[in-house]
Amino acid sequence: MEKLQSIRGTKDILPDSIYFWQFIFDKFKGISNQFNYKEIRTPIFEKTEVFHRSIGETTDIVNKEMYTFLDRGGESITLRPEATAALVRSVIQNSLLHESNLLRLWYFGPFFRYERPQKGRLRQFHQYGAELHGSPFPEADAETIFLAIALIKSIGISKFKLLINSLGNENSRQIYRKELIKFLQENENHLSQESQVRMQTNPLRVLDSKEERDIEILQNAPIILNFLDEESNLHFDTLKKILQSQEINFEIDTKLVRGLDYYSHSVFEFRSTMLGSQDSFGGGGRYDNLFEQLGGKQTPAVGFAFGIERLLLILENANLLPNAANAPDYYVISQNIEYIHYVNKITNILREKGKSVITDVSRKSLKAQLRDANKLNVSTVIIIGEDEFKNNQFTLKNLDTSEQKILEFNSIQNL
């Protein structure tokens, strides 16, 4: 029979690399604790409406990338393409903001987008993200950026670029939108096919175009920062000052709009030269209107997410992957299956003491067990031969030095 294959754009995380995933998870959990963010886990599927209402009907994600299907009850369900909207849904539903008016959350898990797979772009990928709900102030934006940078550094990445921009408040954005449409209409014939369509549906996203000819035309496009009103300007200036005061390097990218419609005021993105064409490994921004869009009361919020596969690619390409987990502390080798209870007794005591221990379960010869131990880089083996078994003893052997000694059973406690 034909062998079955996994779905295109998905990857098995094999035992060889799981250590790196655990490494990132553990580091990120530690840093999140330091910043007093609490972990939250929401379902991997939601009512489709959660994403339609939040991400925006005309975005690529909603338009062509969502895994949406009718369940057996006829309800439209979507595998989550991102977490921000789902978290807002959960915070509203569970009244989490009633207890305190500020909420700091983080999450880690799989997400799904029907994109064309390539290096760093998958159909099932993973994100770590953090969201800060309840503050309209730029200090909150800055806190999430501080957190993001602390996370990146915690796994050893020191070279990256932080881009920031402001999309202003609703008022500023509307005025800018009109100006931009005017400009795009004047240049319509020179724009790529895709941008001509986008211009009608989601004009700000035209700024994101990677097409050579669009990029050239867009050099003369009106700049959003010139359209910010006083409130929007103050927010952006304060954020920049906070970042500068902590010597955080950033570049302003006036064309940074991001692929989701819920943003207002600050947006930011982290890029790395270690990634090739998919060079953005994280991004986020402020979303002050999302709670209302999802049926809650107006609540200012800001957050970001990192793509874990992209972080791993950076670590790999920059030769920064940590050394894999250590070998087991002991291999308890038995000369004869008859000694199994004695072997298990020793093994259990050692495990209770917190040691990592393995034993043979496939009835290999003593020699084969020794070979096994070598392969696993175990440096100390415990050998139970006939004499040891009879005398309630064991042999402790160091495979590196070949030194060995016979010890009484009770001295297991001292290992």
Ligand code: HAM
């Ligand atoms: P996003 O920019 O769509 O933002 O995704 C964040 C990160 O997820 C990207 O920078 C990238 O590293 C990773 N990513 C996205 N799509 C893929 C893919 N197909 N394959 C591999 N990695 C991918 C959001 O999702 C927002 N929810 C971020 C946010 C949180 N904004 C506010 N709070």
